[in-house]
Every structure is written in structure tokens, then in C-alpha cells.
Amino acid sequence: MIPIIIIIIIGYIWNIIGNNLNQKEITNIITWIGAPCLIFNTLIQLESSIILLQDMIISAILIIFTMFFLSYFILKIINFPVRTFINPMSFSNSGNLGMTIALFAYGSIGLELAVIVFMVTSMLHFTLGVSIWSGKWSFKFLAKTPVIYAVFIGLSVNFFNIELPRTITNTTSVLAGIAIPLLLFTMGISLNKITYKLDAKIIFLVIIRIFIAIIVAYSITSLLDMEGIAKNIILLQAVLPAPIFTYLFASQYDVQPGKVANYLMTSTLISLFTITIFLTLIL
Template structure:
């Protein structure tokens, strides 16, 4: 079991540490370019490649999608109530409480824990997370709602096209499948490197409050995913993937949006780094739990 834990956790930590060291040694790293590559090319290709190349039943994907929607609905309600009681502005803190790092950390953890089949389920969660973050999350931070962000998201078209192939049973042409696999393979290492680079530039402030909100994000996500997986009677692998994705720390994109719209970016940055540091301590227990439950 220790060997299994190391195989799942250490690659994530090592690659993020390389990104952190790269930044600390003042090596060039164009975060904006990497973000665009991952958002516009890497993530859609990863989603399409994972969903179309694996033998996962459409019913399993649909059940995972339902579980994901329920978890996000619960997180929105939980975050709203907590912030209302604390008297904190929704536009600054709600996205950080709701959206986990399902891409940078969740995808590789699901891959290393459950293999390609686990990755296929994880990209369902990631696809919903990315869609909601770039629509509802961005709208909350901006204080306005815009449909143009939704129609400009390549991951939506990747999901739609993938489900069309899955439902009809049509095989993706080999040259397209190979292209998607190569481009999708860029995503996870670039995400982990970008995570490490981002952590090197962030600072911690208002520790008690931001520590509490970080715990709400991680513990709340775990509790809700546990309840949803129990209520839907998810299979062990789907339950494990849902628990991993929902228990991840605050997504780095929350900081980027907070900075762009000037929504207390220092506090959101603190939540990112606090929750990420906490996750390195909780990951062994989380992965041990999901692997034990799946056996």
C-alpha cells in the first residue's frame, strides 16, 4: 500500500516542485501562454481523447456527471451560507470555496490511482468544473453574466463531440485519435508545472480566516462527495474519483480571476497556497482511503 501511495502522490509533488524550483531560480515561464495552451488546446484534447479512447459505458459517464452536478450544487449552497454568516463578499470568496484544483492535481491523482478508466471519469468532473468556473465563477467575480465566455470554451465542444461518438459507437479515425492523445498528453505536466510556478509567487495573509475557508473548501468537498456517492450508490472507482476531485485544494484560476477583477486577490492567493500545503498532508490519507475502498 505504501508503494501504491508513493506511485500516486510523488509524481504530482515532484513535478509541482520542479515548477516551484524553476520559478525560484528565476527561469522564464510564461504563465499566460501556458494557461492559453492548456485551456484552448490541451484540456479539450485530453477530454476528447480520454472519453473516446476508453471502454467506459455511457451510463457510467452519465452517473458521474449527475454526481458532479450534485456536488457543485452543494458547494455553492455551503459556500453561500458560510460567507453569509461571516459577512464576507461573495464575489471575492465564493469561487475559491466552490472550485477545486480538479485539473492540476485531480486529473493526475485519478490517473495514477485508477489508470485510464479513472482518468475518463475524472475528466467528466473536470469538464463540468472548467465550464462552471469560466462561466458562473467568472461571472461571480466580475459581478456580471456573459454568455460569450460559454460559447468560446473549446472543452464544451470536445465533450459534445465525444458523447456523440460514444452514443453512436462510431470509431474516431486513427490519425485524429493519435493527434488528440499527443496534444492531450501536454496537459497534466503543464498544469503541474504551472501550479508549482504559481505557488512560488503567492503569499499568505489573514491566516486564521483563510485557513478556515480553505478547510471549508476541502472538508466540505469531501463530505459532500461522500454523501453523494453514498446516495447514488456509485461503484468503487467512480466513488474514489469523485472523492479525489471534490477534495482538492482551491483552484489557481480563482486567484487569476480575483486579480483580474480586483476581488481581494491577496486573500484568494493565500487560500490557494494554504489549501495546497494542507493537501500535501492530507493526500496520503485520502488516497489510502479511496484505494482501500476500491479493493
């Protein structure tokens, strides 16, 4: 956890002292090169069984949809705007933090399973999530997302046992290496640019979300009889903060970005404690 925090802090301080990097360009490098290569490189050399990968996909889908369902009713009960908070409550930061923590905690097998969760999260966020932000259903954003094509090509290569030239696999392997450091670095930059105001109601909402997510994740992993690393990767999703993408989409579609930013920052700060406690218990 400490290396992750250090890289995020470096990005945060880098921006504070006036190094105004073109964050859009860095994000594009991650979106179009780093993340797709990381996912592709992971999928072409999957070591887990089909049954385990199937359980990872099913559990990730069930958690997100269950959280959507429960978050909707919670927000209605406490009279919070559903469109503003349902995405931050339902999706976790399975990319920046999820994959990184899995890699540091469990090595390549942990990263492999975390990539599967990130794949599911991305597909649902870029369809269901964006539809909620925009107010209309559309697959347009998903079709323009390179990660989806990396998933399709990677799984195809693996399924059909296609032998790729070493030049290609070596190149994608090197490019995949830029993804995680840049994800964490840009997360630090993004957090510095977000205006944050302490809000007791949002703190309460974040804490409630964590408790519910833990119960949901534990119930689903028990239902699917998951254990070991796979179970822990799924449980990890419950204590992760909201993804940076929620703030970016809220700003893009003008869905109370200030409130979403508050939720994002609050969940990120609280997650420093929840993730540390979680890792202490499972490792």
C-alpha cells in the same frame, strides 16, 4: 502523489532560479491544445457505462451547487465577503490535480471518470463562476473555451460511432500527453508568483470547507449508490484545493485577489496532507 509533488516543485524552483517562462503562452498551449486533446481523446474511447457516466455528471453538479449553497451561508455567518470566497470554496482543482491523481491511482479508467468531473467543473466555472467574479451573467467566456468544443465533438464521435482516421487519433493522443505534465509544471510556477501571508481565519475557512465537502460528497455518492473507483473519484474532489483559475479570475476582475491567493495557497498546502491521507485510506 510523490510524482505530482515533484513536478510541481520543479515548476516552482524553475521560476525561483530566474527562468521566467511566458506563462501566458504555456497556459494557452494547455488551454487550446493539451486539455482539449486530452478530453477529446478520452471521450472518443469511453469504456464506462452510460449509467455510470450519468452518475458522475449528476454527482459533480450536485456537489458544486450544494457547496455554493452551504458556502454562501457559512460566509454570511462568519462575515466573510461572499463574492471573494464562494468560488474557491465551491470549485476544486479537478484539472491540475484531480485528473493527475486519478490517472496515477486508477489508470485510464480513473482518468476517464476524472475527465467527466473536470468537464462539468469547467462548464460551471466558466458560466456561474465567471458571472460571480464579473458581477453579470454571461455565456461569452464559455463560448470562447476550447474545452467545451472538445467535449461536444468527442461525445458526438462516441455516440454516433464515427470511425476517425488513425492519423487523427494518434495525433490527438500524442498532444494529449502534454496536458498533465504542463498543468502541474505551470501550477508550480503560479504558486511561486503568488504572495502568501499566513491567516488564521482563512486556515479555519479551508478546514471547515474540507469537512463540509467530505460530508456532501459522501452523502451524494451514497444517495446515487455509487461505489468503487467512481465513488472515490467523487470523494477526491472534497480534499482537493481550490483551482488556480480562482486566483486568475479574481485578479482579472479585481475581486480581492490577495485574499483569494491566500485561500488558494492555504488550501494547496493543507491538501498535501488531506490528499495523502485520503489516498492511503482508499488504495
